[in-house]
Amino acid sequence: MVGVDIGATKISAGLVGPDGRIRLHGGRSIHANDGPTAVLAGVVDVVERLVEPPARPRAVGVGVAAQVERGSGRVLYAPNLRWHDLPLADRLGKALGCPVTIENDVRAATVGEWRHGAGAGRDDLLTLWVGTGIGGSVVSGGRLLEGSSNALGEIGHMVVVAGGRRCHCPGRGCLEAYAGGWAIAERARERIASEPELGRPMVGRATSPEALTAAIVTAAARDGDPLAVELMRSTSGYLAAGAVSLVNAFNPELLVVGGGVVEGWPEALGAMASAIRNGCQPPAAAAVRVVPAALGPDAVIVGAGRLAHDRLLGAERAGRPAPRTKRGGHP
């Protein structure tokens, strides 16, 4: 099975075994100005380097940062790629001559961690990905939840400060508006503007306050810069409040936490676990453990490959014919 991760700046892919291990990696860069046709040609190229024609993959799964229509594999909206209403599963399926499954990348990564990573063997878990943005996904009673319009799991946009900071979404006070990478950088710039002396060492690490990133703030905190430490500790505090909300609302047995911000500042996991222990409803607190994601950047590839595998199996069990192909071989 082939899993593909279409990101904002690159396509990554892998040949995924039934055990969830990636047997062979592939990838290439893309640019924001590449239109869908160029990106799709890039995906075909990457896949055909993993499974060389005339052989073809049995099925391909794709994770993409997009709102995906349930069932059809149509991308309704992908802000980073500027795609609107693109029949991605159909177009890739025709080009590759095999069934293609499309899933939102956060969902795909969750399936990866659930089936082959930190959540293997569990029936009730949440993932929380803290990168530039914050996303997550929910497995409850052994099922990946989808919601009424396939949009369940926007847990970065749970409100942790009613009436608080403006978010990049239409809301205010969202978890992401405090603890997402962009928000950490924004909060750093504001603190530096109000206390330039205290901020000078951190600005010295960037070319200008505008060039500050969460990674720079994290590195400064790691070196003991007082303002950076203050910022990362308050980031942990907001993530802890979000974790309490999630555990009270969803009662998972695992909260799987990944993404660049917490990889850079793993102290956040301890703060989340402690807040859950001290602040959650006792039955929910007793049931859950906070664990780091296990698959790193491969989670989307592994999960997308697994979804393609499961849907192919489902189709075969239901007796549907495999789609026609002009090429031979079924690796």
Add this chain to the structure above:
Amino acid sequence: MVGVDIGATKISAGLVGPDGRIRLHGGRSIHANDGPTAVLAGVVDVVERLVEPPARPRAVGVGVAAQVERGSGRVLYAPNLRWHDLPLADRLGKALGCPVTIENDVRAATVGEWRHGAGAGRDDLLTLWVGTGIGGSVVSGGRLLEGSSNALGEIGHMVVVAGGRRCHCPGRGCLEAYAGGWAIAERARERIASEPELGRPMVGRATSPEALTAAIVTAAARDGDPLAVELMRSTSGYLAAGAVSLVNAFNPELLVVGGGVVEGWPEALGAMASAIRNGCQPPAAAAVRVVPAALGPDAVIVGAGRLAHDRLLGAERAGRPAPRTKRGGHP
């Protein structure tokens, strides 16, 4: 089918038809000092007035404000009734000579609204009950979610103000700590203490500031008392923040809202709908409607009766024998 609602001060019950309508009502008062034996005798008495021996009900469903063990119908903890580790399903089943299903009362009320109330025919909905406390429950993909330790849905304890007001639970800044009935009264007392002149008319409605309740604050707001209006508007604001979190996290098609606080201040529903429209992720906002609960105080009885019906049907379909009984008849 018989549905029973064991509350803190009374037992209410009804003979529930397959259409969810209550054909006959019954009930009696209980006291906080009644032990479990007295309360159980009260339940048996109420049920036997609805279905007179030697006839017996085919099945009885009970909703109770408690943490219930999945499967066994054992009450692990019921704070209002001061019950710990009580085998409620077994004891009532023996006394009544029929299968008894026990469910948390918020879940039972949700089943009532889902199957026979505001949510009839829907597969993805949330209930939010705003009374003295705040609770809720989640139906996703046509299934009532339970969580890993049967504690899913403590949505009154989602954090809306990180580091905010102390809650009655171990946490801080919970939705309930701002918008639950007890919290509205507490916030009113604090405002009155800081502005006694402004608070005088509201205190005049109670015997003392300590005797203030959310119902008194709501009635004062209804009459235009400025401090009470301010308090109920801010209550709406916190409920709106909670609604945004819920819709972003769960992507329901309906948010069913009930309970004494919003029955007294239905403006809160408009505030919630408006905040969702303006502050949620667009796909989630477009999918959902905010509607009032339809069954009022009967929701627990209807839902508990329905659960008993469904579980009996499930047992019969699975070919399990109906439990033996010493009495005749199956109304």
